[in-house]
Amino acid sequence: IRKFTWFKKKVFETMDDEKNDELDLKDKDHDRKNKFINKVYDETNSSEYKTDILIRTRHGLRNISVLNILIKTKLIKEHRIRFNEEFNYYSDVPFVVQLLKYSNSFMHDENAIYVKRKHNDPINTPSLSQIKDPDNRFNEFIKAHNYCVSLVDENSYIRYYLDAKMVSYYIHFFAKKIRRSKNDLWRNERFEIMTTVLKNIRPELLNKSSRFSRKLIEAGINGDIELAKKIVNRHLAKLKFKKILKNKNEMNKYLYRHKYINQPIEENTIMFETFMGKSYADSPKYIYEYLAKNYPNKYKFVWVLNDPKTKLPYGGIKVKRFTRKYAYYLAKSKYFVFNVRQPLWFRKREEQIFLETWHGTPLKRLAFDQEEVTAASPTYKAQFYRQKQEWDYLIAPNKFSSDIFKSCFMYDGNMLETGYPRNDLLLANNRDQIAIELKKKLNIPLDKKTILYAPTWRDDEYYGNGKYKFKLKLDLDLLKQELGDEYVVLLRTHHYIADNLDVTGLEDFAFNLSKYDDIAEVYLISDICITDYSSVFFDFANLKRPMLFYTYDLDKYRDVLRGFYIDMETELPGPLVYTTQEVVERIKNIDALNEEFSNRYEQFYQRFCSWEDGNASKRVVDIVFK
Known part of the structure; x- marks a missing residue:
């Protein structure tokens, strides 16, 4: 019997509709006629088969359940079948055993759809199967088994x-x-x-x-x-x-657990990791550079970088994620500066200090604030809960984020209300000169204005864990036709997106910077930002430059997939647009847009950017690296 996880009803219906849309009418007719065939088993052949379906194929005792079974009331009344109230975790088992014992026939629909709703938060509202209670569960397991054996x-x-x-x-x-x-x-x-x-x-x-x-x-x-x-x-x-x-990384984990973790801590070693070793960027980069400039001989710096060709200034040591060197420094470093979660197999030692910078002001609901979406499974939340307990410090870029992080991460540790180190660049005194040099390095025309398009990923469109699909909805040909004389477009997708953007034929207009390490530098060379539900606009607002929000799937993303912390229709510092033509019209009338949203932009800036002054890195270092 097939099972689907029940998210919100809307989520299930959307998934079902999308699946059906992929079938043509002929396929649908064939599906209806041939897949839903009932099989009836009478007393001559049902005993072993029904036991096989309801007991053998269920993993363990706790998955033996009355769910997905329709039972005649007459059978229950005639044999006085009841749930045994002595059992808390395994009450379904003796009930099902009695059904099997007393029923003479049953009907099995091999293709019936059974919708099962899983408890999405195993920490705050666990289901019975999610409760960690090994003592009582063991005793009840034995008791339930013995009781069921006595019935047959x-x-x-x-x-x-x-x-x-x-x-x-x-x-x-x-x-x-x-x-x-x-x-x-x-x-x-x-x-x-x-x-x-x-x-x-x-x-x-x-x-x-x-x-x-x-x-x-x-x-x-x-x-x-x-x-x-x-x-x-x-x-x-x-x-x-x-x-x-089979997997050499397992040897590295073994060495970590049984050898390296028993060796002395290297007191002045700091390990940095950004987006699981994919880039040299974000707040860890700016904390590192501040430390390297101001304390050049005090610390040993280790950077997790999967690409050995990545340029690393100031002589830091490069290690690839999950290699032997990675395991070694994970066990022996005194400090950690990560912008995402640490590996599940990491065990923070008492002397170690973990600084979690995170990687953005949250627009989309996160972790324990997420209700029921594809990415926020019960396992995800349980893992997140354990990982956040190892964070000694967590950086908040604004009061809004500080409050949200306490809620969504269930975090009660040291919150550093310092602003984001990665935004120091955006307020640098020489930022205009830096922008010119960056444009030259990236071969961006100096005589053209730049439009940054930075979309995020969708929870329900993915290839696998951490690899999301993305299809470009913005019509680049139309943008070039209408705006190409004055502008060029910079494309920057989220690091989770696995698809490569094809800009063939548009090389002089569209520049794909998705692989460029530091998005803060991309902000600096952008005159206008177009995004959707990415948190990039919170950082870009530090520049006080115009923004548009290309939200062609707003209803689905807001109501089905994630949900937002702010009202996008009333609180954003720019307009919501739904077609490329709307994007074109808004950019052609950019002065009118700036005037229309000037008051809202200022309110937004005060709420989300007022802590930023270009010195966040210094404030963080002064607190953590005493």
Whole structure:
């Protein structure tokens, strides 16, 4: 039975509509006629099949559920089937077992769509399956198994599969606790309980098990904890070795956990990482350059840069992400300056100091403020919660961001209300001269004005984790035709976007700067900014230059995908436009636009840019690197 995660109803309907749009009418007719075929099983052939569907194919006991089953009221009343209130986590299991025991026939629709709504916040509002309660969960697991076994015949299919579930639990979950848990209960009292249970499993399960599983089960039946530990240790070591052979990064993680992390901290070493090693940019860059200029011999600088050709001034050490050197410095550096989250396998040592700069004033809802979108799964939130607990400092560019970060990250650590170091460049005294030099370096015509188009990614359009699709909606040919005599266009997509923009035939008009490291430098050479839901406009506003918001999919992005922290229709410092022609008309009448939005722009500037004065890097360094 297929399952979909239930986001907002609108999200599900949108996903379903988009899927259907990809089919032509002929395909739809074929789908209706052939896919939804019911299969009916009577008492002569249903016993094993229904048990297979409702128990064997469900992972573990907790996924045995009454969800997606329609049950005749008569069956429930006749056999007085009830949920056992003694069970908190596994109450569905005995209920389903009784259904299987007493039902004579059932109908199975192999292609029915079952919409399941997952609890999206496992930290603040966890579902029963998301609650971390190993003590009570173990006791109830054993109790539920024993109770269900008492309800059925010893030789029934149901009993066989219940025993199979118990064996699977012992092999795949309990055995790891024997090896890894700091709680000795798993090696004494709970192991004794498992011994009692394993002694009563169906013998044929032992015969069908692998050599490793059979030996481990036998050790459990005999109550031999030392032998069980030996078998588990050998097996896990073998698996780890195979994993290391397949992926060299696993060896680096192993060295990090078992060697480097036990070595002394390098007191003056600082590790910098921007966008997972993709660039030398953002606030870490400006903090680094301030430190290098003002404390030239005090610190050892390590930069995470995946491209070895990336130019790094001031003699910093370059390391590629997830390599052995990366693991080494991750374990031994005193300070960390990252603008995104650290690796999940990182374990901050007590002496280490982690500075999280983040990478923008939030427009789109983030982390725990996100309700139900593709990117904010329960796993994502659980991981984010653990990672933010390792942040000693978090930078806020304005009061608005400071308040939002406390909410969306559930952050109660040291908030540095300093402004963004990356915006120091935008307020530099010599910024005009810097802009001219940058234009020369990038071969941008000095006699043309520049229009920056910097769109963001869409949560529901992606190839894989961190790789998002993007199709350019702005008609560059029309822009060139209407504005080419006076302007050129600079294109800059989000670092998550995997698609390359094709500007073939427009090389003298459209310049793709998506791979250019530092977007702050791109702002500096831009006379007008066009964006959508990217946070770039909060930073660009420091320049007090005109902005347009090309929001062709506003309703979907606002109401379905993300949601915003501000009202885009009343609070933005520029107009919302929905077509390329509107973009053209607004730029042709740019003076009128500036006049129309002057008051709103000033209010916006005071709200989001008033902390910026070109000295944020100094303020951060003075606090963190005492």
